[in-house]
Amino acid sequence: MTGFVFNEKPIDIAAGDGVFLYDSDGTEYLDFGAAYACTPVGHCHPRVVKAVTDQTRDLLFVQASYPQTARTTAYEMLADVGTGDLDNVWLCNSGTEANEAAIKFARSATGREKIVATRNAFHGRTLGALAATWKPKYREPFEPLAGGVEFVDYGDAAAMAGAIDDDTAAVIVEPIQGEGGINPGGREFFQTIRVHTAQHGAAMIADEIQTGLGRTGSMWASERYEVVPDILTTAKGLASGLPMGATLCRDWIADGAGNHGSTFSGGPVVSAAAAATLRTIVDDDLPTHAADLGGYFLEELRQTLGEAVRAIRGEGLMIGVEVKRGANRVLRDLALDHGILALPAGRTVVRMLPPLVIEQQHVDRAVTALNEVLN
Numbered sequence: 001m002t003g004f005v006f007n008e009k010p011i012d013i014a015a016g017d018g019v020f021l022y023d024s025d026g027t028e029y030l031d032f033g034a035a036y037a038c039t040p041v042g043h044c045h046p047r048v049v050k051a052v053t054d055q056t057r058d059l060l061f062v063q064a065s066y067p068q069t070a071r072t073t074a075y076e077m078l079a080d081v082g083t084g085d086l087d088n089v090w091l092c093n094s095g096t097e098a099n100e101a102a103i104k105f106a107r108s109a110t111g112r113e114k115i116v117a118t119r120n121a122f123h124g125r126t127l128g129a130l131a132a133t134w135k136p137k138y139r140e141p142f143e144p145l146a147g148g149v150e151f152v153d154y155g156d157a158a159a160m161a162g163a164i165d166d167d168t169a170a171v172i173v174e175p176i177q178g179e180g181g182i183n184p185g186g187r188e189f190f191q192t193i194r195v196h197t198a199q200h201g202a203a204m205i206a207d208e209i210q211t212g213l214g215r216t217g218s219m220w221a222s223e224r225y226e227v228v229p230d231i232l233t234t235a236k237g238l239a240s241g242l243p244m245g246a247t248l249c250r251d252w253i254a255d256g257a258g259n260h261g262s263t264f265s266g267g268p269v270v271s272a273a274a275a276a277t278l279r280t281i282v283d284d285d286l287p288t289h290a291a292d293l294g295g296y297f298l299e300e301l302r303q304t305l306g307e308a309v310r311a312i313r314g315e316g317l318m319i320g321v322e323v324k325r326g327a328n329r330v331l332r333d334l335a336l337d338h339g340i341l342a343l344p345a346g347r348t349v350v351r352m353l354p355p356l357v358i359e360q361q362h363v364d365r366a367v368t369a370l371n372e373v374l375n
């Protein structure tokens with residue numbers, strides 16, 4: 001279980017600043033993966049660093065049974081930026097925990113068992129979230145997982161409509177599949193889920209752990225599809241890389257949520273980081289920037305790469321380039337020859353999730369580098 005990206009030439013990361021990472025020799029890398037989408041406002045954003053530093057001086061931790069300013073502010077900010085009437089906020093420590101809570105809340109609130117998920121979905125690696133995750137490689141060594149999950153083809157609105165019935169507790173779905181290869185399911189698919197879950201009294205869970213926080217061009221991808229889910233989960237960049245996840249839900253879910261808890265729920269330091277991150281996203285209007293620059297990025301990629309690749313997909317600054325040879329070789333060449341760090345999504349997709357603060361010159365550099373690597 002080595003964790004290195006490139007075993008033959010491990011890059012040791014010593015520092016980060018904005019869109020750049022630096023190794024211990026001072027070599028600069030342009031971070032087009034945002035450390036797994038964990039740095040929407042860039043590495044070590046001064047506002048986040050200050051909020052965290054100030055908080056560490058006052059109080060590292062107190063549990064959630066006491067009101068505490070940083071935690072209260074994080075609750076308020078999340079309720080504020082949450083779409084529609086998702087005013088109830090549960091804080092935890094990762095994406096998988098946010099989804100685990102979502103599934104538990106939906107089962108408790110509906111008194112039902114069945115969960116509908118999608119093929120190629122990724123929702124996390126605890127036994128409940130993993131049960132809604134598709135890839136056999138992630139599942140099989142750990143079975144039996146939590147039961148009651150049914151899978152339908154992602155993007156197939158008719159199959160989805162057919163799978164939702166009066167026994168369904170919830171549908172859990174990514175607005176755009178991330179890990180699964182940057183697959184946009186489309187507005188109609190997403191809206192179909194909303195209509196049919198509402199008809200049958202089931203909860204719609206939007207897993208926005210990768211799509212959220214401005215990445216696809218609005219604060220939440222659900223907003224782009226004009227859908228308000230019953231439960232929305234977020235994590236990854238929420239606290240700029242400090243561990244935090246959140247489950248946002250409507251009153252009917254919160255009222256029936258049952259007994260759930262976590263010692264670290266909304267610790268003061270991560271809450272301070274989250275509030276500063278959210279404020280920066282809102283104040284700097286990073287969702288609009290992601291929409292504009294993402295549109296430019298997609299256009300440039302399509303014009304430049306053309307026949308050299310199988311497909312280019314994405315929305316905003318969540319972009320996948322499906323290549324003709326293995327993605328890992330492309331990623332290695334990008335990193336070692338061009339100083340650009342991106343991510344894989346499966347074997348053939350080069351995934352780009354840059355910090356939302358990137359500028360056009362950085363996008364141009366990435367497009368040129370990809371062109372050189374692929375041609």
Ligand SMILES: *Cc1c(COP(=O)(O)O)cnc(C)c1O
Nearest residue numbers: 094095096122123124178209210
């Ligand atoms: C990363 C991710 C998760 C899991 O989050 P962790 O913090 O790794 O547990 C769940 N869903 C989606 C869509 C993700 O991208």
